[in-house]
Amino acid sequence: MTQAEGGATPRERYRAQVRAEIKERAWEQIATAGASALSLNAIAKQMGMSGPALYRYFRGRDELITELVRDAYRSLADAVGAAAKDGAEVAALAHALREWALADPHRYFLVYGTPVPGYHAPDDITAIASEIMALLLDACAGAVGPADAGATPFGTHLEENREWAGGHPAPPAALHRALAFWTRLHGVLSLELAGHFTGMRFDPAQLFAAEVDALAGPPGARGA
Amino acid sequence: MTQAEGGATPRERYRAQVRAEIKERAWEQIATAGASALSLNAIAKQMGMSGPALYRYFRGRDELITELVRDAYRSLADAVGAAAKDGAEVAALAHALREWALADPHRYFLVYGTPVPGYHAPDDITAIASEIMALLLDACAGAVGPADAGATPFGTHLEENREWAGGHPAPPAALHRALAFWTRLHGVLSLELAGHFTGMRFDPAQLFAAEVDALAGPPGARGA
DNA sequence: GTCCTTGCGTTAGAACCTATAACGAACGCA
C-alpha cells in the first residue's frame, strides 16, 4: 500500500496496486461477513474482472488470507508499539489492544479466532507475534513490584523454559505477568466480541478494566 | 441418541436413528477438519445415500450445525454438572472444563470459537448456557473468602446489573469471581487449543493451573 | 520506431458445495 509507488517497473507498480485493491475489498468483505465468507469470485466481480484473473495476484484463497493475517498482525504490532512508545505502562498496552480489537472484531478473530485445521503460520508471522510479545515483556519487566519476590511454582517452571521470551531479560514474575496479560485480556475480549456477553447487562469495558487492574497488581497473586 | 428407541412409530424410530447417525458422522468430520469443513454431501456419500436425502432430516447445513452446538453445550453442562455434584470446589469445575475442552478441541471452538456473522443462538441454547453459569455461581458463592469484603468498583457495577445471574443469590464478589473464572480459563484454553502456545516451551497445563490458583484466591485482587 | 517477450485477462471446464423440485417406490396403518 505504501510501497506501491516505490516499485521499479510500471508492471510492478500496477501489480502492487491491484494486489492492494484486492486486499482492500477482502477486508471489506471480512468486516461485514467474516473471513469464512470471503469469496475471490465476489472480489473479482466487484473489481470488474472475471473470476480467475485474481489468480495472477494470489496463488489462491489461502494465500490471500495468509496475507491478511500478516497485515492484521502487523497492524496489531504497530498499535501496541505506538502505545508502548512513551510511558510503557501495562494498562496503556491493554487499552491499545482493546481499541484495536473493537475497531474491527473480524480482524481480531482472524488473528486469535478458531484456527483452520491444516494451516500453519509462516515464520515471518510468528516473528511479528514475537515482536508483540517483546513489547509486552518490556512493559511487564518495567512494572515488577516488590511483591513479585516470592517465586511461584509456575514462575520457576517459566524460569526453566524461557526460550519463548527470546532472550528477553525479564524476571520470572514478569514472564508470568506477560502471559497472564495475554490470556486474560484475550479471554475477556474474545468472549465480548463473539457476543457471549449480549443479554447479560454488565459493561464489558468495566470487566476488561477490572482485569487490567488485577494485572497491574499482583501477577501470580496467592500462588504458593 | 438415547431416546432413539423411545419413539412410538417405526418411522419415528428410524428417523431418529438416521438423524443420530448423521450427527455422528458430522462430529467425526468436525473432529478432523473443523466445523467449516462440514459437508452434507460428504456425510450422505459416507452413509451410502445421495446428497439431497439428508434434507429430509435437517433443513440445511445451518440446522445441523445448530443441533451440534446444542449437543456440545449440553455435553459441557453435563461435564461441569458432574464435577459440581460433590465437593463443588471451583478448581474441580476448572479441571472438568479443561478435560472437556481437550477431549475435542473442535467441539470447544464450536461453542466458544469465532461466531458466524448472521447466526443467533436459539433460546434453549442460551438456557443451557445459563445453566452452566448457575453451576459456576454456586461454586463461586460457596468459596467466598473473608478478603472479599471490600467492594471493588466492578463489584458494585455487577451489584447494579445482576440480571444475568438469573436471580442467583450470590454476593458481588462471587459474581465477579464467576466472570473471571469464565474469561480467564477461556483465555488460556482457547489460545492453547488454537495452537498459539506451540513453539513456546512451557506447559499450558501449568499456566492453566496457575490461573485456577489465582482464581481460588482473591477474586478482584487489588481492585480499588 | 519496430519487434519480441512477458504478463494480464479472458472464456471454458472440472470438481466441489448447498439447496429445491419432481418423481417413483416402499413402508405402515387401517
Next chain:
DNA sequence: TGCGTTCGTTATAGGTTCTAACGCAAGGAC
C-alpha cells in the same frame, strides 16, 4: 388389500475454488 405419508432418487440451478488454454496489449530491447 388399498391408500397416504414419507423416503430416496435424479435433475437442476446457482454458488464456490482452481486449472488450462488462448489472445491481446503493454514494456523493454535494439
